[in-house]
Amino acid sequence: MVQHDVVIVGAGLAGQSAALAAMRGGVKDVALVSKVHPVRSHSGAAQGGIAAALGNSDPGDTTESHEFDTIKGGDYLVDQDAATIMTESAPDMVYELEHMGVVFSRTADGKIAQRPFGGHAYPRACYAADRTGHALLHGLFEQVMKRRVRIYSEWYMVSLILNDHRAVGVVVMNIDTGEIDVIRGKAIMFATGGYGRAFRITTNAFASTGDGLIAAYRAGIPVEDVEFVQFHPTGLYRHGILASEGARGEGAYLINGKGERFMEKYAPERMELAPRDIVARAEQTEIDEGHGGEDGGAVYLDLRHLGRERIMERLPQIRELARDFLGLDMIENPIPIQPTAHYSMGGVPTNRDGQVVYDEKNTPIDGFFAAGEGACVSVHGANRLGTNSLLEATVYGNRTGRTIARYIKEGYQSANTDPAVFTDALKKATAYVERMRSMDGPESIGDIRTELKDVMMDKCGVYRVESELTELTGDLRDLRARFDNAKLTDKGKRFNTELLEAMELDHLLELSEAIALGALQRKESRGGHARTDYPDRDDKNFLQHTLAYRNEDGTPSLKYKPVVITKYEPKERTY
Numbered sequence: 001m002v003q004h005d006v007v008i009v010g011a012g013l014a015g016q017s018a019a020l021a022a023m024r025g026g027v028k029d030v031a032l033v034s035k036v037h038p039v040r041s042h043s044g045a046a047q048g049g050i051a052a053a054l055g056n057s058d059p060g061d062t063t064e065s066h067e068f069d070t071i072k073g074g075d076y077l078v079d080q081d082a083a084t085i086m087t088e089s090a091p092d093m094v095y096e097l098e099h100m101g102v103v104f105s106r107t108a109d110g111k112i113a114q115r116p117f118g119g120h121a122y123p124r125a126c127y128a129a130d131r132t133g134h135a136l137l138h139g140l141f142e143q144v145m146k147r148r149v150r151i152y153s154e155w156y157m158v159s160l161i162l163n164d165h166r167a168v169g170v171v172v173m174n175i176d177t178g179e180i181d182v183i184r185g186k187a188i189m190f191a192t193g194g195y196g197r198a199f200r201i202t203t204n205a206f207a208s209t210g211d212g213l214i215a216a217y218r219a220g221i222p223v224e225d226v227e228f229v230q231f232h233p234t235g236l237y238r239h240g241i242l243a244s245e246g247a248r249g250e251g252a253y254l255i256n257g258k259g260e261r262f263m264e265k266y267a268p269e270r271m272e273l274a275p276r277d278i279v280a281r282a283e284q285t286e287i288d289e290g291h292g293g294e295d296g297g298a299v300y301l302d303l304r305h306l307g308r309e310r311i312m313e314r315l316p317q318i319r320e321l322a323r324d325f326l327g328l329d330m331i332e333n334p335i336p337i338q339p340t341a342h343y344s345m346g347g348v349p350t351n352r353d354g355q356v357v358y359d360e361k362n363t364p365i366d367g368f369f370a371a372g373e374g375a376c377v378s379v380h381g382a383n384r385l386g387t388n389s390l391l392e393a394t395v396y397g398n399r400t401g402r403t404i405a406r407y408i409k410e411g412y413q414s415a416n417t418d419p420a421v422f423t424d425a426l427k428k429a430t431a432y433v434e435r436m437r438s439m440d441g442p443e444s445i446g447d448i449r450t451e452l453k454d455v456m457m458d459k460c461g462v463y464r465v466e467s468e469l470t471e472l473t474g475d476l477r478d479l480r481a482r483f484d485n486a487k488l489t490d491k492g493k494r495f496n497t498e499l500l501e502a503m504e505l506d507h508l509l510e511l512s513e514a515i516a517l518g519a520l521q522r523k524e525s526r527g528g529h530a531r532t533d534y535p536d537r538d539d540k541n542f543l544q545h546t547l548a549y550r551n552e553d554g555t556p557s558l559k560y561k562p563v564v565i566t567k568y569e570p571k572e573r574t575y
């Protein structure tokens with residue numbers, strides 16, 4: 001067993017920001033655990049930008065405007081106090097990142113350049129061409145290395161150890177050797193990212209499998225609002241790979257199979273720059289009504305009028321991606337695209353200080369913290385605006401790191417945990433891993449994963465309806481039964497990726513049940529959750545966050561908690 005003051009699981013922007021903030025706050029012994037090398041975290045794939053009301057492109061911009069756009073964009077399910085903190089902190093955050101060495105694209109007069117993004121009233125996306133996440137993550141990682149944060153790279157967190165409502169450690173597996181051990185901590189933080197991999201078409205990295213949510217869920221903590229999944233309007237057709245909203249920010253059009261700019265019908269004012277939920281639904285409607293292109297399942301992103309120079313300067317990466325995956329050059333051709341699962345609005349519930357909370361009254365769990373996409377402080381509510389999540393990961397990562405530093409200095413009382421708690425947790429996790437490794441039934445893990453992604457995409461996608469969601473619940477039970485009869489061919493210890501994938505599938509299967517039940521019970525349409533049988537938002541019954549708790553048998557049951565409304569009463573949402 002090893003021990004650190006602070007153990008952070010997840011080394012994307014949220015985890016790294018927290019590690020740095022905790023160290024700046026005086027904590028000396030911080031460990032970062034990551035199943036992939038830190039700079040391979042999904043944050044590094046972010047393309048379009050990070051939001052902050054700097055006013056460099058339009059001096060009229062204000063943090064209040066950013067705050068309002070965020071709340072309206074989230075269809076009023078946003079906890080408004082949390083959104084206020086995020087948007088007010090944004091300008092300082094971006095300057096701080098710049099001072100750390102992050103290279104942003106510039107305006108002609110040398111300021112940080114800003115481009116328009118969906119749902120934002122002003123151009124406020126600060127960017128590094130279309131490789132913003134890469135620039136941010138590498139900038140932060142230099143600081144993390146300089147400060148000598150202890151890094152467990154390619155270590156897999158298997159479970160969370162709670163004792164008496166207090167987090168005291170995690171069980172981890174060294175992927176290289178297969179060795180399983182306990183890491184004890186005075187404070188434990190999860191920054192484990194999203195769960196987009198539950199869907200067939202997704203922009204998400206292979207690692208985005210909701211591990212942190214499930215580790216918390218299995219320890220008795222609920223997951224919040226997991227039925228809210230954002231479908232991004234522009235995934236490369238059939239691949240799901242992202243073509244950044246930055247393309248539309250730069251002026252690209254969306255056209256259907258008949259060559260019409262169809263957004264006229266759905267968001268006449270904001271057109272292509274309406275929020276993502278609205279644009280994704282518009283595309284899906286065009287496709288469903290037979291106006292799609294290719295074999296009917298695609299619409300097109302058209303950049304031709306932007307010209308070669310602008311595309312090469314501002315959007316070089318997505319041009320390359322389209323050439324590599326579709327064999328098409330966006331300088332000359334419209335690109336077939338479709339909605340793709342992109343962002344997980346749901347996560348482990350936290351308060352504004354990054355403490356994990358576990359009930360309707362937001363009671364914190366001692367020593368347990370979370371931030372980033374795998375957490376739900378609910379700044380995005382029912383639909384995240386583009387560029388707000390790099391912002392959330394850095395602002396709330398930072399803020400949580402500071403809370404942790406205060407906790408270690410002032411709030412922490414020696415846990416005196418009975419050593420049996422750790423040996424029991426280790427035994428349980430080892431038995432779990434061994435059970436997975438020794439699976440020897442007739443079913444194939446690969447087939448089950450493919451079918452899971454298919455049913456989630458087809459029955460819990462852009463549009464949802466009761467009959468399909470009910471069917472989905474049955475499908476998920478069947479898949480679970482088949483999973484229990486699956487086979488692992490690699491029985492080895494070293495770098496057993498088949499074993500990791502089996503555990504990740506186990507997580508996604510369990511989380512999908514919570515997603516499906518949340519979607520089934522939420523009999524309204526709000527943000528990213530669109531029910532064709534309940535097309536309207538229902539504030540009377542559903543202006544509430546969903547909390548899904550795990551029953552003994554692994555099935556979920558739901559409770560609800562109120563949304564924090566400070567300034568803006570819910571209104572009809574038009575663009």
Ligand SMILES: Cc1cc2nc3c(=O)[nH]c(=O)nc-3n(C[C@H](O)[C@H](O)[C@H](O)COP(=O)(O)OP(=O)(O)OC[C@H]3O[C@@H](n4cnc5c(N)ncnc54)[C@H](O)[C@@H]3O)c2cc1C
Pocket residue numbers: 009010011012013014015033034035036037038041042043044045046047048049050051132133155156157158191192193194203204205207208211212242342343371372373374386387388389390391393
């Ligand atoms: C293609 C793409 C483009 C995007 N573009 C933008 C954009 O332009 N602007 C914007 O604001 N947002 C964008 N987003 C969203 C944004 O990038 C993410 O929401 C954000 O970076 C998440 O950061 P994070 O630190 O919470 O998680 P991640 O960066 O996903 O990191 C998760 C970490 O957890 C670790 N981990 C997970 N499970 C385990 C486990 N079991 N054991 C050990 N470690 C584990 C991983 O190794 C990783 O280090 C984009 C997302 C995608 C997919």
